[in-house]
Amino acid sequence: MPLVKIATQKALNAVERSCLSQAIQEGIENDLKAPPNDRFQIFTDHPSGLIYDKNYLGIERSEGIVFIQVFLKKGRSPEMKKCFYSTICKKLGSLGFRKEDVFITLTENDSIDWSFGNGEAQLAK
Amino acid sequence: MPLVKIATQKALNAVERSCLSQAIQEGIENDLKAPPNDRFQIFTDHPSGLIYDKNYLGIERSEGIVFIQVFLKKGRSPEMKKCFYSTICKKLGSLGFRKEDVFITLTENDSIDWSFGNGEAQLAK
Amino acid sequence: MPLVKIATQKALNAVERSCLSQAIQEGIENDLKAPPNDRFQIFTDHPSGLIYDKNYLGIERSEGIVFIQVFLKKGRSPEMKKCFYSTICKKLGSLGFRKEDVFITLTENDSIDWSFGNGEAQLAK
Numbered sequence: 001m002p003l004v005k006i007a008t009q010k011a012l013n014a015v016e017r018s019c020l021s022q023a024i025q026e027g028i029e030n031d032l033k034a035p036p037n038d039r040f041q042i043f044t045d046h047p048s049g050l051i052y053d054k055n056y057l058g059i060e061r062s063e064g065i066v067f068i069q070v071f072l073k074k075g076r077s078p079e080m081k082k083c084f085y086s087t088i089c090k091k092l093g094s095l096g097f098r099k100e101d102v103f104i105t106l107t108e109n110d111s112i113d114w115s116f117g118n119g120e121a122q123l124a125k
Numbered sequence: 126m127p128l129v130k131i132a133t134q135k136a137l138n139a140v141e142r143s144c145l146s147q148a149i150q151e152g153i154e155n156d157l158k159a160p161p162n163d164r165f166q167i168f169t170d171h172p173s174g175l176i177y178d179k180n181y182l183g184i185e186r187s188e189g190i191v192f193i194q195v196f197l198k199k200g201r202s203p204e205m206k207k208c209f210y211s212t213i214c215k216k217l218g219s220l221g222f223r224k225e226d227v228f229i230t231l232t233e234n235d236s237i238d239w240s241f242g243n244g245e246a247q248l249a250k
Numbered sequence: 251m252p253l254v255k256i257a258t259q260k261a262l263n264a265v266e267r268s269c270l271s272q273a274i275q276e277g278i279e280n281d282l283k284a285p286p287n288d289r290f291q292i293f294t295d296h297p298s299g300l301i302y303d304k305n306y307l308g309i310e311r312s313e314g315i316v317f318i319q320v321f322l323k324k325g326r327s328p329e330m331k332k333c334f335y336s337t338i339c340k341k342l343g344s345l346g347f348r349k350e351d352v353f354i355t356l357t358e359n360d361s362i363d364w365s366f367g368n369g370e371a372q373l374a375k
Contacts, residue, residue, distance in 0.1 A: 017174075052291065085371055
């Protein structure tokens with residue numbers, strides 16, 4: 001159910017994209033408790049289109065910044081969200097991303113707001 | 126008022142984009158009851174940037190997947206939303222898209238959250 | 251904290267993008283009362299990907315349309331939002347954009363929904 005948009009400056013290669021995809025998905029399944037295989041991700045790159053503060057909140061961001069925007073239905077607790085941020089950051093760290101470069105934001109909606117195909121509202125039973 | 130973002134893997138040609146635009150807009154006007162001509166759509170293509178499960182919820186998705194993300198103000202009933210999903214899926218089906226490939230999600234906000242030009246909040250009267 | 255997505259038809263050059271970035275940021279800091287340096291913006295261009303009504307609500311839009319989508323946490327009053335729209339429109343006008351071409355929409359979330367790096371939820375203290 002989450003729809004995840006991942007924006008980077010440089011285009012990722014297939015391996016990088018696949019690893020990033022998997023790391024995010026593990027956080028979504030383990031911490032946000034999405035069902036297995038509920039993976040829908042849109043990657044974009046913006047060679048000259050990202051403008052961001054390099055030091056806001058004292059966090060030193062580099063050109064390797066990764067914007068992760070997650071659209072998901074309501075219902076995750078603050079603790080689950082905190083775990084998710086921490087997990088993603090650790091997993092991306094193990095892939096070579098700097099932890100300062102992991103920017104995440106969530107936007108919530110309702111069960112009725114999702115159709116996964118076939119013209120049905122599968123979550124609104 | 127809806128702002129609609131449509132993401133496909135392959136770039137659409139002008140005719141395909143125009144047909145898809147019209148189909149979505151008809152659903153928005155007829156089912157979500159947006160006013161006529163209230164059409165604002167952003168199409169993007171992602172030749173290597175879409176990662177999604179090919180079988181989540183038992184729906185077999187192909188490379189022809191279409192992600193339709195609709196930002197709109199609150200106020201549509203669950204029934205209206207269900208009709209919208211069904212309509213879009215049927216209309217896209219008649220254009221040659223597979224019904225399994227039509228992914229839709231909605232994100233709502235308030236009347237005050239829209240400015241259609243001229244620096245005014247036209248819906249917040 | 252706002253994450254701002256700016257979509258234009260034609261790609262902006264570096265100077266145009268920088269001016270637009272600064273104008274939007276001033277509105278965000280002055281009218282929406284975001285902290286200084288809280289700037290996170292993603293620019294995209296869509297040479298053939300924007301479809302929009304040229305006259306909806308009697309506003310004559312041109313190919314110079316600018317879609318500004320702001321994701322921010324809750325808490326701004328209607329008056330603050332109205333000032334923001336007006337400010338952005340004036341500032342963009344001074345940069346050569348037509349005021350009819352400034353389309354803005356806001357989507358809100360909560361303090362817990364932001365991580366600015368390091369895997370922490372910095373606004374949820």
